[in-house]
Amino acid sequence: MPRTLITGGAGFLGSHLCDYLLNKGHEVICMDNLITGSLANIEHIKSKQFIFIKHNVTNFIDIDGPLDFILHFASPASPIDYLEFPIPTLKVGSLGTHNALGLAKKKKSVFLIASTSEVYGDPLVHPQTEDYWGNVNPVGPRGVYDEAKRFSEAITMAYHRYHKMNTKIVRIFNTYGPRMRINDGRAIPNFLKQALTGKELTAYGDGSQTRSFCYVSDLIEGIYRLLISNINDPVNIGNPVEMTIQQMAEKILQATKSHSKISYKPLPEDDPKVRQPNIDKAVKFLDWRPQVKLEEGLKATMEYFKCQLGIKSL
Ligand code: UDP
Numbered sequence: 001m002p003r004t005l006i007t008g009g010a011g012f013l014g015s016h017l018c019d020y021l022l023n024k025g026h027e028v029i030c031m032d033n034l035i036t037g038s039l040a041n042i043e044h045i046k047s048k049q050f051i052f053i054k055h056n057v058t059n060f061i062d063i064d065g066p067l068d069f070i071l072h073f074a075s076p077a078s079p080i081d082y083l084e085f086p087i088p089t090l091k092v093g094s095l096g097t098h099n100a101l102g103l104a105k106k107k108k109s110v111f112l113i114a115s116t117s118e119v120y121g122d123p124l125v126h127p128q129t130e131d132y133w134g135n136v137n138p139v140g141p142r143g144v145y146d147e148a149k150r151f152s153e154a155i156t157m158a159y160h161r162y163h164k165m166n167t168k169i170v171r172i173f174n175t176y177g178p179r180m181r182i183n184d185g186r187a188i189p190n191f192l193k194q195a196l197t198g199k200e201l202t203a204y205g206d207g208s209q210t211r212s213f214c215y216v217s218d219l220i221e222g223i224y225r226l227l228i229s230n231i232n233d234p235v236n237i238g239n240p241v242e243m244t245i246q247q248m249a250e251k252i253l254q255a256t257k258s259h260s261k262i263s264y265k266p267l268p269e270d271d272p273k274v275r276q277p278n279i280d281k282a283v284k285f286l287d288w289r290p291q292v293k294l295e296e297g298l299k300a301t302m303e304y305f306k307c308q309l310g311i312k313s314l
Contacts, residue, residue, distance in 0.1 A: 001049070003027045005067050005109075007057045007100055008074030010037030012179045013114065013172070013216070017071060020220050022047050029063060031055050035085060036076050041179050057096040058088070067107040069227060072100040072152075073114045079142065079268060080185030086144040093148025094155075101159045104167075112168040112227050113156045115234060117275055118146045119171060127242075127276040130171065130234050140270040153234065160232050168226050173238025173277045177216030177297060178304035188213065188298075191249050192305045195258035205267030207246030212276045214239035215297035218290040225286040238277035239290040255298045 004021055008014040009030030014037065018028050027049040030042060033056040042052060055061065057074050075092045076082045082089040097113060104111040120128045121136035136146045153169050160167040176188040183189070194201045214237070222237035243251075249262050282288045306313055 001025055001027055002068040003029070003066055004069040004071065005029045005031060005063060005103070006071045006073060007031045007096070008037060008072070008114075010034060010039060010041050010052070011073060011077075012041070012181070013175065013219070014073040015041035015179055016177070016216050016220050017073065017223065018042060018045060018050065020224060022050060024224070026069070029053060031057060031061070032074065033057075035088065036081050036181070036184075038181075057099055058091040059099070061099050061103050063103065063107075067103070067109045069112070070100055070104045070107075070109045071112045071114070071227070072097060075114070075148070076145070077116075078184040078186050082145040083141055089144045090148045093145070093152045097152040097155055101155060101165075105159065105163055105165060110166045110168070110227065111156065111159070112170065112223070113152050115153050115169050115171045116145070116149050117171055117173040117236070117238065117277065118142065119150050119153065120275075121146060122270060122272045123274060126274050127240065127278040128236065129278040130236055130281055137270050141268075142270045167232055168229070169234040170223050170226050171234050171236045172219065173214060173236065173275065174211045175214045175216055175219045175238070177301055180301070182305055182308050187211065187245055187248060188252070188301065189305070191252040192256065192302055193309070195252050195256040195260050196302070196305060196309060196311055198258070198260060200261050200263040201249045201252065202265045203245050203249050203262050204265050204271065206264060207249065207262070208244050209267070209271060210242050210244050210274045210276065211248070212239050212242045213248070213294065214290055215292035218292050222282055222286065222288045225288050229286055231285055235281050235286070236277040236279055237282055237288070238279065240277055240279055241294065242276040251294065251298065255295065255302055
């Protein structure tokens with residue numbers, strides 16, 4: 001039975017990875033300091049093959065026994081979270097990644113780092129291919145996340161090249177689904193909460209900036225395929241269906257049957273104008289492509305948020 005450590009395992013993506021890997025027969029050690037993760041995301045797990053350890057991976061990590069895989073997912077990931085926790089964000093991406101790599105080296109584990117489309121910054125190449133180096137403002141407010149993730153990619157490749165470790169880098173594009181925090185400030189949770197509670201939907205800027213949204217189960221499948229592949233270079237995992245934020249707000253009004261209006265607020269500093277993954281590499285080497293349609297994914301996410309808000313479904 002493979003034994004796997006997931007840092008950030010009580011977060012949105014981490015908790016879905018815990019479920020997925022337990023299902024594949026792994027023994028899972030879930031580590032989280034719970035600054036943005038929550039025990040509510042893992043309380044349904046009853047498996048004897050699962051343990052939770054409360055720990056901040058910025059500090060030295062020690063685990064008894066063997067570890068076949070380490071998936072490093074600990075980090076604030078929503079723009080409002082990393083603005084609130086700028087220094088923990090920088091530390092978990094740098095010191096935390098160093099600690100997780102050191103543990104992987106000691107245990108001879110396969111190591112996978114959760115990177116991000118933010119490494120492309122406000123991109124000048126569209127759609128984004130893995131060989132694009134990005135356009136990041138290192139000293140802007142988003143720099144704490146972007147540069148931490150760029151550093152984590154650099155140190156992961158250094159451990160791969162210098163220590164000959166088997167490492168993987170997944171560049172995750174916008175993802176949504178159950179267990180996102182309703183107040184995490186991202187577009188889909190904000191719009192769903194606003195639509196379900198009869199408030200105006202707050203589009204930032206003129207709503208013409210684009211994103212491409214992937215449902216969480218598709219993303220997790222892509223990550224697993226990368227984990228067991230022989231690829232060590234970065235791979236984009238995301239849904240290439242691109243839309244404007246205005247279009248997403250309208251989709252959410254439709255899905256919720258809400259009569260709320262859309263209002264326009266200032267665009268946050270350095271907010272990328274476009275974002276769309278080129279997924280040719282994932283298709284070719286992992287035989288992966290997203291399966292879940294936006295309507296289907298939004299419905300499942302809406303049901304989750306209704307439950308969080310105490311709203312009964314009809
Ligand atoms: N956004 C918006 N209204 C909101 C929250 C976000 O218009 O209430 C915009 C945000 O400015 C960005 C896009 O939606 O252009 C996606 O933002 P999110 O925070 O979900 O993730 P990002 O892709 O910026 O990391």
